[in-house]
Amino acid sequence: MLLLLALILFAGAIAALGAAFAKEQPQGLARALEALERSGHAGQELVDEVDPPFAERILAPFQARALTLGRRLTGADKAERLRRRLDLAGNPQGWTVDRVLSMKVLFAVILPIVVLAYGAMLGGSPTTLVVIAIAAAALGFMGPDLYLQNKSAHRADQIRRSLADAVDLLTISVEAGLGFDAAVQQVARNTDGPVAEEFSRVLREMQLGMSRSDALKAMGARSNVEDLNTFVGSMVQADAFGIPIGQVLRVQSSEIRVKRRQYAEEKAQQVPVKIMIPLILFILPCLFVVVMGPAVLNAIDAFNGN
Structure with missing residues (x-):
């Protein structure tokens, strides 16, 4: 009660x-x-x-x-x-x-x-x-x-997982003949999650009069994911120096996929260390009770003369 x-x-x-x-x-x-x-x-x-x-x-x-x-x-x-x-x-x-x-x-x-x-x-x-x-x-x-x-x-973990697929779709759209803005719109429309939300916000800011570089920089400032900041920096430099965006996107897509695989391997190597605490505190004591409990009870009866 x-x-x-x-x-x-x-x-x-x-x-x-x-x-x-x-x-x-x-x-x-x-x-x-x-x-x-x-x-x-x-x-x-x-x-x-x-x-x-x-x-x-x-x-x-x-x-x-x-x-x-x-x-x-x-x-x-x-x-x-x-x-x-x-x-x-x-x-x-x-x-x-x-x-x-x-x-x-x-x-x-x-x-x-x-x-x-x-x-x-x-x-x-x-x-x-x-x-x-x-x-x-x-x-x-x-x-x-x-x-x-x-x-x-x-949210940062979701961005790391979905950024490579979003950049792949962006690369395919640009290489198929779409402009960068139209390719970003395709990514925002056909994907979901934090990356799609950020690309949608970039489009809205550009429609309100913000330049493409400023909108991309603002997207990078709203996140602490290193891969996204690297992608934004590459896009800003490509836009400033006139570098073909398709080539830059292809390189960025490959690098982001490599980093995502390395991030997954890093998380997998942390599993044995993280599982040690619940193993010691919860699993091993229960196992000791099940295995050693009958022996301890028999020893107590033997010492008591029963």
């Missing part, structure tokens, strides 16, 4: 946070369209102004205060580092710098409260509860950073 109550409290806290962060204010054209759609519902808007929902009355001010406190705690340069982490993580839907800062504060406050409530129901000592609450606050404050770091590592 105590565990069920603690889970209910934690689920309620997560639901409150979700309600606080679920609704975003529309910007630009979406905001204008929403205003036109609401033009025939002025009466309902007046009712909402008189009696705003719970999220606007309670959770929105709490979120604003958490954002202010998060800016004070993180410092002036933290926003740029968070923006960099969001770029490396692929800019998850709904995640902004302000939202991450407010989430850090809210998790640092709510998680210790839930832990203290659960520890008090179990009857823990005050010293233990204080230590656990401090650890929970630190974990809650660092939780969004850990999530973004894990998301960045997973």
Whole structure:
């Protein structure tokens, strides 16, 4: 029952946070369209102004205060580092710098409260509860950073795996007679994953007036994958010096495939070292219990004279 109550409290806290962060204010054209759609519902808007929902009355001010406190705690340069982490993580839907800062504060406050409530129901000592609450606050404050770091590592691994195939398709398209922009469009349309998303963003930036070199450099800046940065550098130099892009793409495709095979071999060589920890901590003790358990019991009976 105590565990069920603690889970209910934690689920309620997560639901409150979700309600606080679920609704975003529309910007630009979406905001204008929403205003036109609401033009025939002025009466309902007046009712909402008189009696705003719970999220606007309670959770929105709490979120604003958490954002202010998060800016004070993180410092002036933290926003740029968070923006960099969001770029490396692929800019998850709904995640902004302000939202991450407010989430850090809210998790640092709510998680210790839930832990203290659960520890008090179990009857823990005050010293233990204080230590656990401090650890929970630190974990809650660092939780969004850990999530973004894990998301960045997973995205970088996906880019390493799919970049060679994307460059192969880009090479085939260019050698078939398409221009570089049309070949990039083919890659973005016929593939999926982080590489396709990055190529789609490159096309959108070029349509907005950014030069090809600047769009490719921006794509390289949004990733920490060495193979992608090397590919971007080669494309920028080929565009600057007038080198045939098909030849450069053919060389880059071959090099990226070699690096991908080397990366796979490196990961395979790390498996014996990584499997040693669960082997020693979990598998071998169980094996010793099964193999040595009967012998130990027989020895105990023999010493007791049974």
